[in-house]
Amino acid sequence: MRVLHIVTGLASGGAERQLHLLLRHLPAHQQCEVLALTNPGTVAEALRADGVTVHHLGMRGNRDLGALPRLVRLVRAGRYDLVHTHLYRAQLYGRLAARLAGVRAVVATEHSLHAGVIEGRPVTRGVKGLYLAAERLGSTTVAVSRQVAQTLHSWGVPPARVELIPNGIDAARFRRPPAERAAVRRRLRAELGLPERSWVVGGVGRLVPGKRFEVLVEALAELDPAARLVLVGAGPERAALERRAVELGVRERLVLTGERDDVPELLTAMDVLAAPSTAETFGLGALEGLAAGLPVRHSACPALDELPPSAAPQARRIPSEPAAYAAALRDLRHLDDHTADPLPHPPAVGHYDIARVAADLGALYDRLARA
Structure with missing residues (x-):
């Protein structure tokens, strides 16, 4: 055919x-x-x-x-x-x-x-x-x-x-042996200019108004100085996000990678995936974060809404507001470091x-x- x-x-x-x-x-x-x-x-x-x-x-x-x-x-x-x-x-x-x-x-x-x-x-x-x-x-x-x-x-x-x-999702692409994952993480953090001891919030998607990445930029200003924000994607909102970061005094803590085709690898450089969009029709990015072993904080993910909460216990839905994301990310920051040993795949990953x-x-x- x-x-x-x-x-x-x-x-x-x-x-x-x-x-x-x-x-x-x-x-x-x-x-x-x-x-x-x-x-x-x-x-x-x-x-x-x-x-x-x-x-x-x-x-x-x-x-x-x-x-x-x-x-x-x-x-x-x-x-x-x-x-x-x-x-x-x-x-x-x-x-x-x-x-x-x-x-x-x-x-x-x-x-x-x-x-x-x-x-x-x-x-x-x-x-x-x-x-x-x-x-x-x-x-x-x-x-x-x-x-x-x-x-x-x-x-x-x-x-x-x-x-x-x-x-x-191709779950296998997001998992790798611990030693390999650690090496990829070190390499990409160095490539992106991230300090070795930084705590990294990630977002993946086109830089367009509907993704609401400005929420994460504003939340970054409320986090401790060791926090960094990495946004993977390109789009017309890039300049506006940069301007807002300058206004808030966090431009040096914001990394904009542009369009990339190595998203599974880039996720290893992150400690949490954040998705503040309120207009998702599926929520692929949230599922990819779960597949990479990250905790996920999101504002809309129909893919998870259609499953019971036990299908993705490491994901949590929160309002798409800077204060809500800042509070949720601060809570995660105080947890024990999970990065050397990523979180296990939840049932939602297998379902999709x-x-x-x-x-x-x-x-x-x-x-x-x-x-």
Whole structure:
């Protein structure tokens, strides 16, 4: 089976990294290629390193309608059995192009949808109308959490057209023997300029308003001078975060790594993972922190909300406010040092194992192709 994944871009965001991980674990008989409408970033490089063919359409913006004929020609020339789209722009153009090219099995994964927000932006009447029109061109929409599925149903998407398949994590990538972990930790702390005895709070995600990383910058100002904040990701909020850190006198204690493709390794340099976003549709970063053996403090994680509290005892939900994070982080700071011996995997990590998730998605592909 030949499958084409169409994605808006391939920067190192949660949806893009999830696509990369899925392609490593889908059944071997499903031969996948990837097409980025724009911005082929670090994930494109990682996919190519894995031997995956990556196409770049060179689309200039949401209204670059001239890209549609090029996309149709590429889909038709590839003779794909199934097209799978990811993120809003790719869902609009990809579903339409697949239909025009004669592909009947068309899947879309909805990674980031709330009742009034899609991919961090307000849902206008026009955006919702285009979304629903494109949805009718597909075969199935995959929801990554019950929350996303419920939003789709409230928008009028029939339940029979929605398949619940959560995101997954490759837990093995986040665990390593103690000696190796200690060596990686020392190397990365030195690379990032972190003092040997510093206590490191980490955040992972795109630097966009919805991630609310300014909450962590303000909380940092209330922590003792040995604390450092490492934010892994790139985005338009970088300059604003730097300015706020300067205003608070903590700029030298803030490390902005930019876009990286070694997140599992970077997590070993941290002592706690903090996720102050209130608008998550899954909460992949929190699960990755748990897989790396870190305590996690978060403000929204549907993946954990859908499980009993005993599934992740080292994770705690707190308000997305600087004072709440400062208090929670101070409490953790006083605990015994766990870093030489990371916390064990909680049941939540096994529940979202990527092998099981990829098998479910592969079965959906087979079913749609037969139909």
